[in-house]
Amino acid sequence: MTSVQSSTRLPCGNRVLDLAQTHVMGILNVTPDSFSDGGRYSQLDAALRHAEAMVVAGATLIDVGGESTRPGARAVSPLEELERVAPIVERICRELDVIISVDTSTPAVMRETARLGAGLINDVRSLRRDGALDAAAATGLPVCLMHMLGEPGDMQDNPQYQDVTKEVGEFLAERMAQCASVGIPAERIILDPGFGFAKTLQHNLSLFKHMEALHALGRPLLVGVSRKSMIGQALNRPVGERLHGGLALAALASVKGARILRVHDVAETVDVVRMIAAVESAE
Numbered sequence: 001m002t003s004v005q006s007s008t009r010l011p012c013g014n015r016v017l018d019l020a021q022t023h024v025m026g027i028l029n030v031t032p033d034s035f036s037d038g039g040r041y042s043q044l045d046a047a048l049r050h051a052e053a054m055v056v057a058g059a060t061l062i063d064v065g066g067e068s069t070r071p072g073a074r075a076v077s078p079l080e081e082l083e084r085v086a087p088i089v090e091r092i093c094r095e096l097d098v099i100i101s102v103d104t105s106t107p108a109v110m111r112e113t114a115r116l117g118a119g120l121i122n123d124v125r126s127l128r129r130d131g132a133l134d135a136a137a138a139t140g141l142p143v144c145l146m147h148m149l150g151e152p153g154d155m156q157d158n159p160q161y162q163d164v165t166k167e168v169g170e171f172l173a174e175r176m177a178q179c180a181s182v183g184i185p186a187e188r189i190i191l192d193p194g195f196g197f198a199k200t201l202q203h204n205l206s207l208f209k210h211m212e213a214l215h216a217l218g219r220p221l222l223v224g225v226s227r228k229s230m231i232g233q234a235l236n237r238p239v240g241e242r243l244h245g246g247l248a249l250a251a252l253a254s255v256k257g258a259r260i261l262r263v264h265d266v267a268e269t270v271d272v273v274r275m276i277a278a279v280e281s282a283e
């Protein structure tokens with residue numbers, strides 16, 4: 001009898017993600033660029049062209065984010081966030097063959113972008129905002145739950161753990177239980193250790209090293225380390241010189257079983273993933 005591994009196929013709206021493989025998720029920020037004097041339409045066109053380039057380079061997901069999670073970033077109203085994100089979600093959905101992930105913690109943005117064709121909710125706050133659990137449940141979409149303590153504004157104020165990997169695992173298990181309580185089943189969940197969120201360099205490195213322990217939760221892992229300060233600190237590199245460190249971490253995460261790599265540099269990361277797959281499929 002052939003066994004159908006249905007659990008490796010994750011429905012994401014009108015598309016399906018095959019979790020037997022490692023996927024590259026391209027980052028598309030639609031936070032306003034203070035150096036750009038382009039109008040609304042040219043910005044939308046530029047974002048669409050960037051998304052298209054990432055799809056051509058091999059991204060199977062595009063992560064659209066309209067709220068900066070940088071420490072000290074200005075708070076954005078739900079309406080402002082929706083006005084940034086909705087037009088690009090609509091255009092990508094109409095014009096590109098890709099799964100749209102929406103990087104949001106805002107219930108109204110979850111509901112509206114799901115209606116416009118988004119396939120995945122990516123919430124760095126793990127659905128902890130008021131109404132987010134219910135909104136995510138109502139969409140029927142899969143959800144990426146990420147570990148973070150506090151809020152982006154204060155998360156780097158002296159984060160402390162006894163055992164970072166264990167505590168991240170406990171946090172994610174608790175958020176999975178909250179999801180189950182509103183009818184989001186485990187089969188619809190992706191988990192993310194949350195590199196760079198409420199963690200020192202040593203926390204990030206230890207969590208990365210012991211990432212496999214999170215497989216005990218039984219759900220696919222998403223890893224986002226692209227250009228982050230853990231690379232900058234480990235290698236003493238400014239943000240523009242973190243590609244090689246990021247590719248090393250992408251390779252390592254893939255070998256450790258991460259299924260989605262969230263990156264800025266899609267073409268380079270796709271080569272890493274394909275090279276690993278070529279070796280792993282050899283006799």
Ligand code: 7PJ
Pocket residue numbers: 027069103122123124144146192194195222223224225226228262
């Ligand atoms: C992450 C994210 C991450 C997930 C950001 C940045 C900061 N979503 N959104 N995981 N990071 N799931 O890209 O540097 O690591 S925004």
